[in-house]
Amino acid sequence: MTFLRRTEIKEGTALNTGETKGDGKPVQSSHVEMVELVLPNDTNQLGNLLGGRLMHWIDISAAMAATRHSNHVCVTAAVDEISFLHPIKLGELVVLRASVNRAFNTSMEVGVKVFSENPLTGERKHSNSAYLTFVSIDSIGKPVTVIPVLPESQDEVRRFEQALFRREQRLKHREETRRIWSEVTSRQG
Ligand SMILES: CC(C)(COP(=O)(O)OP(=O)(O)OC[C@H]1O[C@@H](n2cnc3c(N)ncnc32)[C@H](O)[C@@H]1OP(=O)(O)O)[C@@H](O)C(=O)NCCC(=O)NCCS
Numbered sequence: 001m002t003f004l005r006r007t008e009i010k011e012g013t014a015l016n017t018g019e020t021k022g023d024g025k026p027v028q029s030s031h032v033e034m035v036e037l038v039l040p041n042d043t044n045q046l047g048n049l050l051g052g053r054l055m056h057w058i059d060i061s062a063a064m065a066a067t068r069h070s071n072h073v074c075v076t077a078a079v080d081e082i083s084f085l086h087p088i089k090l091g092e093l094v095v096l097r098a099s100v101n102r103a104f105n106t107s108m109e110v111g112v113k114v115f116s117e118n119p120l121t122g123e124r125k126h127s128n129s130a131y132l133t134f135v136s137i138d139s140i141g142k143p144v145t146v147i148p149v150l151p152e153s154q155d156e157v158r159r160f161e162q163a164l165f166r167r168e169q170r171l172k173h174r175e176e177t178r179r180i181w182s183e184v185t186s187r188q189g
């Protein structure tokens with residue numbers, strides 16, 4: 001596996017965002033491609049893949065990418081909205097491509113792109129995209145810092161830059177949720 005110096009990131013992409021300094025890993029070194037066959041137990045009464053099963057596979061593929069990047073156990077901290085663009089049928093293949101878009105301090109944004117594939121015709125359809133936040137933890141569950149991600153291709157640089165915006169939105173949402181909960185619990189208490 002090749003480890004690149006952080007200074008090799010294209011100028012302008014390395015913002016001061018709480019990311020750790022030092023060596024990093026290219027996106028491709030932790031990329032995961034996972035393929036599942038939709039079996040009867042994965043479907044509803046209409047023979048369509050259950051949304052919950054797909055969410056499980058999304059979570060697993062993303063966890064593998066985060067763990068490969070950080071070389072620590074990683075837990076799911078947040079999952080952004082997931083939309084289901086079209087049904088996936090019994091007997092189709094589900095191809096999940098997961099990669100770490102950006103690492104911050106102890107957390108990482110992982111993007112998962114999901115395709116359905118008809119194995120008889122080879123036809124592929126993009127069915128979902130999801131963003132998940134994973135936190136790297138030690139043996140007692142304490143968050144530990146992760147090394148930076150080094151984007152190389154144009155798409156990787158675009159995802160790296162956009163991940164910062166999404167993180168800001170998530171953290172604002174988390175603050176707002178905490179504020180509402182503390183108001184509700186103080187009213188009840
Ligand atoms: C995720 C967890 C380790 C965070 O621990 P914590 O004590 O809240 O730690 P912090 O507040 O310091 O957050 C650690 C990192 O997580 C990020 N984070 C935590 N909650 C987040 C959220 N809802 N959205 C985005 N990022 C989040 C923080 O921004 C921080 O990232 P950074 O270090 O890169 O800046 C802890 O909440 C936990 O163990 N949760 C349960 C995880 C789990 O069981 N997941 C399975 C799903 S059921």
